[in-house]
Amino acid sequence: MLHTxxxxxxxxxxxxxCLAHAKEGSAILLIEDGxxxxxxxxxxxxxxxxxxxxxxxxxxxxxxxxxGIADKIIDGVKVIDYAGFVDLACENDKVQxxx
Amino acid sequence: xxxxxQVSEGPYNHQASDTAYQFAKAAxxxxxxxxxxxxYHDGVNNATRLTTPPQDDRNVVxxxxxxxxxxxLDLVVCVAAAQRRGIxxxxxxxxxxxxxxxxxxxxxxxxxxxxxxxxxxxxxxxVFGD
Numbered sequence: 001m002l003h004t005x006x007x008x009x010x011x012x013x014x015x016x017x018c019l020a021h022a023k024e025g026s027a028i029l030l031i032e033d034g035x036x037x038x039x040x041x042x043x044x045x046x047x048x049x050x051x052x053x054x055x056x057x058x059x060x061x062x063x064x065x066x067x068g069i070a071d072k073i074i075d076g077v078k079v080i081d082y083a084g085f086v087d088l089a090c091e092n093d094k095v096q097x098x099x
Numbered sequence: 100x101x102x103x104x105q106v107s108e109g110p111y112n113h114q115a116s117d118t119a120y121q122f123a124k125a126a127x128x129x130x131x132x133x134x135x136x137x138x139y140h141d142g143v144n145n146a147t148r149l150t151t152p153p154q155d156d157r158n159v160v161x162x163x164x165x166x167x168x169x170x171x172l173d174l175v176v177c178v179a180a181a182q183r184r185g186i187x188x189x190x191x192x193x194x195x196x197x198x199x200x201x202x203x204x205x206x207x208x209x210x211x212x213x214x215x216x217x218x219x220x221x222x223x224x225x226v227f228g229d
Binding site for chain 1: 100102107114115118121122124125126128129131222223224225226227228229
């Protein structure tokens, strides 16, 4: 399953909820303000790094760029564009938005 | 692959409609089909042709209309959400005794069943909202 998270983890707890509930092997895509979850050295970074053994983490490149953090993200988070988002939606049997 | 997209937020107050548009455009560019885009809750505000953003800003409404015209998309607006927010086509305006309608080209007003049917007929339902 593909999970999308669009909230900053510093505003809402949807990323933590997603990480706590998603099945091992799931793909998690950070979009919109959710990309702040990929920020290196933040309060959230350890939780995200721990989760990377269980899930594949992606962040939407245009949203990282729009927020000026494209070069400040946690190693191993895969940066994709909208075409990559579409590919992920196809590769996974369901898309769950953590709104 | 067939997609139905749900948009639950209005233009300019949230990124959801922008993300949904970019996703739809990318999917179409890859040769996928967008079976339907369903505008729900505040998302119905994407469907008023009276929207007039500054000239140097993107026109979210016109952009949806243009994409619909180019790819023959089915843009469906939830009727109950639309009535609450003053989005009407000619029939709805007449039925409710209003003096004008405001629906943008390419959009049509229908019921929630269209969202469910979209989910059934499509391979994926992708939701964009707050």
